[in-house]
Every structure is written in structure tokens, then in C-alpha cells.
Amino acid sequence: MEVREIMFAAFALVIIVFSVLTVTSRRILRAAVSLLFVLIATAGLYFLLNYQFLAAVQLTLYAGGIVVLIIFSILLTSQISQKFEPIEWKKALFSALAAIAGAIVVITTILQHTFAADTAAAMEVNMHVIGKSLLGTGADGYVLPFEVISVLLVAAMIGAIVIAKKGSPFKEEEKNK
Amino acid sequence: MNSGIPLEYYLIVATIMFFIGVYGFLTRRNLITILMSTELILNSVNINFLAFNRFLFPGKLDGHFFGLFVIAVAASEAAVAIAIIINIYRRFTSINVENVNELKY
Numbered sequence: 001m002e003v004r005e006i007m008f009a010a011f012a013l014v015i016i017v018f019s020v021l022t023v024t025s026r027r028i029l030r031a032a033v034s035l036l037f038v039l040i041a042t043a044g045l046y047f048l049l050n051y052q053f054l055a056a057v058q059l060t061l062y063a064g065g066i067v068v069l070i071i072f073s074i075l076l077t078s079q080i081s082q083k084f085e086p087i088e089w090k091k092a093l094f095s096a097l098a099a100i101a102g103a104i105v106v107i108t109t110i111l112q113h114t115f116a117a118d119t120a121a122a123m124e125v126n127m128h129v130i131g132k133s134l135l136g137t138g139a140d141g142y143v144l145p146f147e148v149i150s151v152l153l154v155a156a157m158i159g160a161i162v163i164a165k166k167g168s169p170f171k172e173e174e175k176n177k
Numbered sequence: 178m179n180s181g182i183p184l185e186y187y188l189i190v191a192t193i194m195f196f197i198g199v200y201g202f203l204t205r206r207n208l209i210t211i212l213m214s215t216e217l218i219l220n221s222v223n224i225n226f227l228a229f230n231r232f233l234f235p236g237k238l239d240g241h242f243f244g245l246f247v248i249a250v251a252a253s254e255a256a257v258a259i260a261i262i263i264n265i266y267r268r269f270t271s272i273n274v275e276n277v278n279e280l281k282y
Contacts, residue, residue, distance in 0.1 A: 004181045004182060005181050005182060008186065012186070012190045015190060015194055016190070016197070019193075019194050019198070019217055020197055022201065023200055023201025023210070023214055023217070024201075028209065031213060032213065035213050035217070038217065038220070042223070042224060045190075045227075046227060048182070049187075049228065050231065051244075054244055054248075057248055061248055061249075061252055062220070062252075066252060070259070073259045073262055074209055076263060076266070077209065077262065077263065077266040078207070078209070084207065087204050087206075091203075092204055095200050099197070099200040099203075102196050102199065103192055103196040106192045106195075107189055110185055115184055115232065115233060116233070117184070118232075118234055118235055118236070121236065122235040123235060123237070123238065125238065129238070130241075134242070140237070145242070145246055149246055149250070152250065153249060153252075153253055155253075156253030156254070156256055156257050157253075157256065159257050160256045160257050160260035163257070163261055163264055164260035
């Protein structure tokens with residue numbers, strides 16, 4: 001029990017510190033690496049909640065896939081040795097005010113609301129249950145969103161290829177100018 | 178199983194992460210860093226889904242699968258967004274939002 005609390009505190013600390021670094025770091029590659037740490041700590045929180053499958057998905061897809069994609073696009077589009085110019089203090093101040101005000105409102109709401117914790121027996125989330133649910137058509141089946149997400153992934157893949165491939169219509173326009 | 182840590186702690190961590198993402202979204206000027214702020218926001222919402230599922234509805238898996246689908250949507254969103262960013266870079270040779278000020282040629 002003690003260990004769980006310490007782990008939670010560590011993950012929460014990592015998440016908050018590296019989130020701040022992600023949005024304030026003036027070197028873009030450092031921001032991306034901070035994002036990687038945030039995502040890994042989030043996977044740790046999922047492990048604490050006993051969702052091993054989703055934690056594994058988080059590690060492979062987010063920390064492995066999206067961060068690599070982001071780092072690749074950084075290498076393609078930016079000079080990594082270059083620092084961002086500092087933000088004007090006015091913009092930083094008002095954005096921080098908006099964010100802090102929103103956070104205060106939400107946190108006070110969370111603390112005032114009493115959540116009715118369910119004491120039903122916790123369901124074991126193993127691969128068997130996940131597979132049955134993902135392809136089930138019954139009350140606990142998710143086959144429709146599963147198929148919709150497959151179509152979405154194919155559409156996104158084709159869209160990304162069409163948009164990013166060379167010889168797009170913009171190029172032709174450039175030559176004509 | 179989930180003894181020790183109350184639900185509120187998870188929610189507070191997710192809230193702080195969400196609003197840090199909002200701050201980054203408002204202040205950043207580079208398209209890729211804006212995309213990273215969006216990922217922070219999506220991720221914090223995912224923590225909420227899973228915490229609610231584990232603490233309030235432990236007999237069901239709705240939040241778990243919603244989180245799974247959110248991750249899939251985030252992945253496809255990142256792929257398309259990065260394709261668009263690369264295309265913008267090719268056209269404007271910069272990915273600062275100030276320089277990208279024409280929608281149509």
C-alpha cells in the first residue's frame with residue numbers, strides 16, 4: 001500500500017514537471033523528449049490502475065509511435081540548434097491566468113463533489129475479455145466502434161500519404177508564379 | 178485493489194495536465210509544439226476515463242475501450258497533422274503560425 005502511494009506520487013510529479021517543460025522549453029527537441037517522459041509516466045498510472053493492456057498500448061503507440069513521428073517531423077522541419085524566441089510577457093501572463101483560473105474551477109468542483117464509489121467486484125481485464133468485448137455484438141460488445149475506428153485509420157493513412165507526397169498541386173502553382 | 182489512492186488524486190493530476198496543455202496551446206507559436214500540447218490534453222482526458230472506470234464502474238469496461246479508441250483517434254490525428262505540417266513547411270519554409278496566414282493560394 002505504501003509502495004503504491006509512493007509510486008503514484010512519483011508518477012504525478014513526473015507528469016506535472018515534464019508537462020510544464022513540454023510547453024515551456026525553448027528547444028523543440030527537448031520539448032518532444034519531455035512529452036515522451038509524460039507519456040511514459042501516464043502508462044505508469046495505467047499500470048497502477050491495473051489496466052495492463054492499455055498501459056502497453058500507451059507505451060507502444062504513444063511513446064513508441066507518436067513521439068517518434070513527432071521527432072521525425074521536427075528533424076524534417078526545424079533547425080534543432082535554434083531556440084524559440086521568448087514569448088511576450090503579456091501573452092504568457094494572460095494564458096497562464098486563463099489556465100490557472102480554469103484549473104482552480106475544475107479542482108474545486110472535483111473536491112466538492114462526492115463520488116459514489118461502486119463496490120462491485122472489479123472485473124479482471126485480461127486479453128480474453130478484451131477480445132470478446134471488442135468483437136462482440138451483445139450488450140458489452142464494441143464491434144461497431146471497432147469497425148469505425150478501422151475505417152478511420154485507413155482514411156487517415158491514405159489522407160496523410162496524399163497530403164504529404166511530393167508533386168502536390170501546390171508545387172505546380174509555385175512553378176506558374 | 179485500488180485502495181490507498183483516492184479517485185480525486187487521479188482527477189487532479191489529469192486536470193493540471195489538461196490546463197498545462199491549454200497553456201501551451203495558447204502560448205506556443207510552432208505548429209509541432211501546438212500538436213504536442215494537444216497530445217497532452219488528449220492524454221489527460223484518457224487518465225480521467227480510466228480512473229472513472231476503475232473507481233466508479235469496476236464491473237464494466239466502457240472507459241477502458243473509450244480510452245483505447247481515444248488513443249487510436251490521437252494516432253491518426255497526429256499522422257494527418259504531421260502530413261499537413263510537412264506540406265506547410267514545403268510551401269512556406271516555416272511552421273510558425275504567424276507566417277501561415279493564407280488559406281488559399
